[in-house]
Amino acid sequence: MTTTALQEPVRGTPSGAPAARRPRRRTGRAHRALLPYLLLLPALLLELLVHLVPMVIGVMMSFKELVQIYIRDWSSAPWSGLGNYRMTVDFHAPVGAALLHSFLVTVGFTLLSVALCWLIGTAAALFLQDTFRGRGLLRALFLVPYALPVYAAVITWVFMFQHDNGLVNHVLHDQLHLTDKPAFWLIGDNSFYALLTVSVWKGWPFAFLVVTAGLQNIPGELYEAAALDGAGMWQRIARITLPSLRPVNQVLVLVLFLWTFNDFNTPYVLFGRAAPDAADLVSVHIYQASFVTWNFGTGSAMSVLLLLFLLVVTGAYLLITSRGRRGADA
């Protein structure tokens, strides 16, 4: 858990240092006060350069009229006040309407993908908990989609979804005769399901990995005690395993949500620069809005709004789940 690491009292302070070290103590103490900061310095500088300063610049950009001619010297771009924001949230105008559509698609896609990833990952972890022949092999196999580089995996799916020479249409149309004619998967409405399939295929092994790790922290005596009390396998899963996984799930679901919501790589490789409407995820949408029109101001305003949304959702999620946990622990 994040917070346990933060709140833990620090036992490394030299209050109990033996007397033998006393002569070195004064220089040691000044050194000790500075040392943690020195150790943190590289991480701090990097975070500043790559995350925090760009974020501040991003917020500033969102208030500017930053079109192509100002890119080389962005500070000279004229201020536009709330102009960019007004444009992005005007849902009756084309820009705002497209953004709203993209946002709703992303929310639906993310919820479905996270639910499926969690379900499959947890089930697989539970089923591989007991030792049986072939378990090690399955565990390794299941991690392959996660280990594959995103673009290699997604390109393979692009091939499978091809209209004329893909596996999906061959199986659904030619072999099972489920569709009247071969379907288009990478354009039109079907693209949503194509994206969801690929996203779940890539994402569930992470849930599997984390839940597998979480299961190892559940003491075996709990199961034995429950078994002696006459609880069956399914009951043990419902009464012991799932409740014990609660803290793990709290982090897992949040991380899956944020990663899926912000995912750029999967839709970008699957559809290229022009994502179909049905699968127009917000990160690709912003990328297009920025680099196709070279209007960085609107793109930044959209990014800032997205960040605010994620902040609110994350905050609310942590508040609700932590309260639930405290209640359950008490």
Add this chain to the structure above:
Amino acid sequence: MHDSPMAPPRSFLWVRRVFLTLLTGFVLIPVYVMVSSSLKPLADVTGKFRWLPSGLTLRPYIDIWSTVPLARYFVNSLIVAGAATLCSVVVAVFAAYAVSRYDFRGKRVFTVTVLSTQMFPGILFLLPLFLLYVNIGNATGIALFGSRGGLILTYLTFSLPFSIWMLIGYLDSVPRDLDEAALVDGCGPLGALFRIVVPAAVPGIVAVAVYAFMTAWGEVLFASVMTDDTTRTLAVGLQGYSTLNNVYWNQIMAASLVVSVPVVAGFLLLQRYLVAGLTAGAVK
């Protein structure tokens, strides 16, 4: 059958069998498509899909190197991902050691800030970072944009938050008595870190390194904007096969397989460390 109360009932075994069979199919079909198509002649991948190749050929594996400059992309990816991993692990170990072993002002702010960067959409940094690198280049002459250095810097920061977070948990599980004993014996704090704590935290460090390497090896968004012809990485370079008039699917699959083998092999070899690292670190 039911000699022990712990033995799973029949229904459980059946559900398990069906579920695991279906899941294995779902996982393996794309892998099978990738491997089998990479060995097919071009006619097999341009016409109707066939489960079994009409003939096997290694031709795609020879052609991939000349259709696009794959070797150059490979070297670029190796340099960028390798350097980013190395730097990221060192920086994360220092930071995690500070947080795990010392009490200092701003500790909480630091950890919360670092962690919260995980939630930011990459697209939010992309535009400003693009401008920042271009402007730093104009002002100082240090070419960050379009260079490998800029990409290394970016990727190493991407994997930092998760790496620091996981390592804090892992270092917390290394008994403090060990490094305190080393301090008493006259090792400096850095001596204690490198001689005692780092060796004891190898599984956690390996897990973090695997994560950092995979992040850098697979990233598409920043690579597509921040590289030029000479510094292009595999993530962008692989798309070169499909922008041609003829889509050489057999070559695309062969190239995908070639770029996947190093990471998948490394990942599977080191996966027990990853589970151990997660168990001790992130999942507590």
